[in-house]
Amino acid sequence: MENAPHLIVLRGNAASGKSTLAAALQRALGPGTANVEQDHFRRVILREHDVAGGENIGLIAHTVRYCASIGNNVIVEGILVAKHYRDMLREILAEHPGPTHVFYLDVPLEETLRRHATRPLGAEISADTFREWYVQSDTLSVPGEVVLDGTADLEVTLKVILNRVGDVTPNRDQDGGRYL
């Protein structure tokens, strides 16, 4: 479909830099780009743990579909651990009418620990907990999935993503004052 919105999936372990990158990508793509953060739906809206069959999984899928249906490019960002989210992500990718892009931010455990330590919440979650959470190379194994070297600088990784995504036609009226 011409001018159909893009769907971009951005996944990675805790403290791999996903939310920083997704926020930068949303700004770079301009008005009419939705950033669907897994954490917001699971923890803030539903206050749900990351469990098999979690209710947040369907809510994320509905939100992605809705945002795309009103013409937004959509970024879906989170750990989105394959064993819980793979089926849903494959479904929304398969049915999406426009271009789709799947990125996995590959960052070694030790680097995620270093990055985590720089955050205010670094003291609250122990290194041991982080080791338990870490899943090595948790890719979705969908065609075209790109494994990014997440140890690079943010600006470098953002450029790699923007090159892959290519031209993004604004899908919405960019009338002054409408968007933040």
Ligand SMILES: Nc1ncnc2c1ncn2[C@@H]1O[C@H](COP(=O)(O)OS(=O)(=O)O)[C@@H](OP(=O)(O)O)[C@H]1O
């Ligand atoms: N591999 C894997 N499988 C399932 N669930 C996982 C996994 N890794 C992290 N988690 C859960 O994600 C929550 C922490 O991730 P965050 O990205 O929010 O990390 S951080 O708290 O900001 O450091 C935290 O969940 P909640 O405590 O329910 O929010 C972790 O239990």
Ligand SMILES: Nc1ncnc2c1ncn2[C@@H]1O[C@H](COP(=O)(O)OP(=O)(O)O)[C@@H](O)[C@H]1O
């Ligand atoms: N490319 C990068 N290089 C170095 N530090 C980074 C990079 N990307 C993010 N960070 C920092 O790492 C920490 C974790 O990033 P964050 O985006 O919160 O990770 P996630 O959303 O994957 O949990 C933050 O302090 C952030 O500023």
